[in-house]
Amino acid sequence: MTEVQTQIRTESDLIGAVELPADVYYGVNTVRAAENFQLSSTRVEQFPELIEALAIIKHAAAAANRDVGALDETIASAIIAAAKDVAVGQLHDQFILDMIQGGAGTSTNMNANEVIANRGLEHMGLAKGDYDALHPLNHVNMGQSTNDVYPTALKLALHKMTGTLLESLEGLKNALRAKAKEFHTTVKMGRTQMQIAVPMTLGQEFAAWAVMLERAETGLKRVRFDLLELNLGGTAIGTGINANPGYRERAIEYLREITGLTNISSAPDLIAATADTQIFVDLSGALKRVGLIMSKIANDLRLLSSGPSGGFGEINLPARQAGSSIMPGKVNPVIAEAVNQVAYQVAGHDAAISMAVEAGQLELNPFEPIMARGLFDSIGILSNAATMFADKCIVGITANEQLMRDVVEGSAGLATVFSPVVGYKAATALAVEATKTGAKVTDLAVEKGLLTSAQVEELINEALAV
Template identity: 45%
Template structure:
């Protein structure tokens, strides 16, 4: 491979002649061959946004001449349009703070800007990666800003996927509202519930998760850009933060961005990113529970509950013909486990800052952005390829609810707890339905028995039969 020689404060290295990145990026690639992963796309895009906004700001103030600024802006626009993505090569697990990623972006934009001005890659004239692309910036204020911008950029797609799943669950809640089934607590028989009530509750859970995510994301609108090395703004013009905020709003389309009130605080603390990650963890916990519930309800078809059917998306076994597995919910469970692990990493990394900076930002960025990405995709698939196609097995729901030992609970107001418990135990032991046992022994008159064991009424607040028997207090 043809190379060019580049030099940095540590000496010389041969850099591939076709590379837009330079010597500092190459050192990072050689130092950190850890995961084989490249930086996530939002992490690249957000850093380029910052560089473009900085060039525009310095052109506005006259600190950077228009020729250089325009070339940097043009180079940034090429990346934002999808070009040169293979030039961002630093492993997510890299030196602290994200200096390697910052320099990767600086070098790519500098080399491309120089080409646009008729120069040669690797000469860094007239545009230098540190002096011009990184002017008045530090890794220490750009990477925290990057994390905020990158998350906010991905947030709308996540919310769209949550909304679609919410709508699908709510729709099933209406569709299945007339189907009474056995409730279960501790995986044991419990009082009846409507299948529609279960799905409506799932939708309500998603709505609460969404609200927490939006609330946590609002804190990410506060930008610490302009803090420079330690948050104090050394080498930064006083008008720089406000101009950067204006340009970033225009470039990103995120109109909610705000100038950070305390840039030192925003540099010291990764608490806002950690809080957002925690909201994703909450979503993952609830989402995984919903997926697991569906796996239980679809269990069978002959030896399980078989209360619902999920769309068949692929054969379920390489050896058992005709087997269909709940593949989509299984995928959702695994994604949720990963998100929970990502949040644990973010929490530990957020705690591990010292004094003026948290150097664990690269792993924070990677895990938060990965969580948003895989949740967005998984929820979208869950909704479109699973929940929207769920079919209720009303006959099986009726079969199980009539056999529930918990139906004896409805007898308590008439015959008391002890007698109801005895009937429940006898029903299980003898294999007799509670309805049949009460009728055969004439424990209640037929008309009262029908009222007490009205399954639909048991799914609403109220006392079965609407009256109390005198023995209930005995």
């Protein structure tokens, strides 16, 4: 049996020569980074939005450099063609690096430069590695630094991903609103501090959850808008060193044109924009808020569905799977529990991102890779959780209306409803007697001549009005 010989090519850097398969599109810098950073199971190729953003930036940069006379038309055309290939999903498997890496994202930028250079060489009819004709750094990275390319790519990717998240949240919000409408006449007792409070409807409870989620969405939308203020053109520290006059303005114009995002803008102070990663902690905080609201709703649903005997048992969550390997017939609130855990992970990412943002020094924060990993993961799992929560839990919830009605009619909490008419002292006496004897507050109020049956019904209906 004859062994198949794998063709190789040799590339060199300041450290020395490296042999790599001739058919791969990445080069020596990517190989070095892949050897150095074997830290997690999360790879750049898992985030197509990031790779697409990097390709769009290289496209815009090449076009801008061509326009200002810094880049030959043939080379620029090859880079643009290669960048377009990558932007539509080609060669993503060539982005082999761990998301956690030292160097402020330099390895990922190098990876993009090499893949696009070698794909560009193919468009020129040349062999991979023929960098005299088209060089990853001299040409693909012209007028750029990782310090403006990487954060710009993160922001563009995050902007796109948060759009997907907002769509998922809209679905969850609509599911909650539909249930609010379905249960708008279903009377129950509200609770504060885990104790019976005053009457409400189940529909009001669902409507309130929808409003909470909408408020969290509003905060996310505000931060999402701010993501489009970019430092591209600032190069290493924001001074624009090695970028040709007119390049920054043209590159930003091309980004607007390629993405269709007309509100992309250049930061007014590129030095500040390069050093300051506050936008990422702002986004993380907005994501955490979304996660915490979803978790609060999940907590409430688990509590209201608890039992079903021996618990609140006011609502029924849809049964999704067997709940126990030992207890026959047991069904657990697994969808809500999964939502809780997503929120905990998002909060964990937020802690790491906050530490990374604080740790930046002088003109650059080198810890953007861990911010990126955390933000991408948070957005992804929140999007999935919102869709799961709506489809596999919220839409299938049913209410135990008679149980809730019985609780309302037998609750000492109705004394609060009667208090404005009978007075606080008399209402307190009604509540105490009802608690001790188990009698209904409504019956006691009528028996003692404090209210008529018609007044009781009127006061309860007024209490439920919104």
